[in-house]
Amino acid sequence: MAFDKFFRILSTKKTLMMHSDSPARLVGLDTLRSLAIVMVLMSHYNGYVRQGPGFGAIGSIGWAGVDLFFVLSGYLIGNQLLAPAARGESLNLRTFFARRLLRTLPNYYVLLAVYLLLPHSPISGEKMASLWRFLTFTQNIGMNYDQTFTHSWSLCIEEQFYLVLPLAVVALVGSRRSPRALWCALLAAIAAGMTARGIAFMNGKDVFAAPVYYSSYGRFDELLPGVAIALLKNFHPAGYARLLRYGNALFVAGLASAAAVLYGVMNEAPTVFLASAFGFSLIAASFALLTCSALSPSSLLNRLQIPGAKSLALWSYAVYLVHKPVFMALCPELQATDMDVDAPFNIIVVMAIGIFGGWLLYRLVETPFMQLRARSYPRGELNMHRTANPAQQPINYPRA
Secondary structure (H helix, E strand, O other), rough: OHHHHHHHHOOOOOHHOOOOOOOOOOOOHHHHHHHHHHHHHHHHHHHHHOOOOHHHHHHHHOOHHHHHHHHHHHHHHHHHHHHHHOOOOOOHHHHHHHHHHHHHHHHHHHHHHHHHHOOOOOHHHHOOOHHHHOOOOOOOOOOOOOOEEEHHHHHHHHHHHHHHHHHHHHHOOOHHHHOOHHHHHHHHHHHHEEEEHHHHOOOOOOOHHHHHHOOOOHHHHHHHHHHHHHHHHHHHHHHHHHHHHHHHHHHHHHHHHHHHHHHHHHHHOOOOHHHHHHHHHHHHHHHHHHHHHOHHHHHHHHHHHOOOOOHHHHHHHHHHHHHHHHHHHHHHHHOOOOOOOOOOHHHHHHHHHHHHHHHHHHHHHHHHHHHHHHOOOHHHHHHOOOOOOOOHOOOOOOOO
């Protein structure tokens, strides 16, 4: 109850209803978002505060929270782009890019400014990429584990994805409303990702080698299972509706599959090569099953409301950016006071500070820009241009 009250105090009704042009939030998707950020928090707590293993089995796979974010982003952005395409409406790329930039850049630039202003602080690594690399979202290329602002690598992958996917939708689907070419490109891209990791392994780099783990070619295919869900939803609605009838089966299958694949990746099974080449793609496929479950009204994910999950999901982008430098900044003080970093109360306090920092960024930076986005580039403008060809008018698909 105290935990729930904490989140209710921080997240007022005004805050939760702030984004007036946002669609209704699904409980299941918020649950997965909150799970993803908690996994990342645990991973970085182990790496920067505890500086050792902890939180049991889930603590050792906390890095996979980013993989879950990738799948969710693939679905959400894919759905925004493919829904108008399926209705025969041309995509307003100017509005799409403006909405994406207003969503992602303000928080990112604030954190980048903090790193630039504190080059020799506890939050800094041994080396920092050039400013132009950060401004072009290319710092993930050749990134090493000991560099400054390394957790920005996932933002690079997503920003690159935001650029490529709409162009692919326009080029491969366009006014034809045929998803075939996009399906082929999607499957080919997933195969290319697995091939690239296989080649990297043959050259002596497994999936956790920094040049692979942080790279675009090593991780971009994890967004594509989410796009596949959006393709299924918008171009094959009958099949999508049938799939969602099995929400709880998808939930169990997704959990079992994720557990098996993550065990294989962590233990290099069945072989090191197979774990390296196929591991990330299979993790994303497993998370896609969980995402499908979260989209099913009958799923346990949509019936079980976890206290604080909705708020944490809402703040997740800001928390992702802020929590790691907060943890790193706290480390000298924790060491000086000889605080027991394994004590449950101390873990809660440190985690809460990281989340609070994210909440501040959300309220002070993200929220005003999201309000600006809602006023300047309403969601409806994404698909305001309908094709003039009567044969290409939208079909009234049945609701899933």
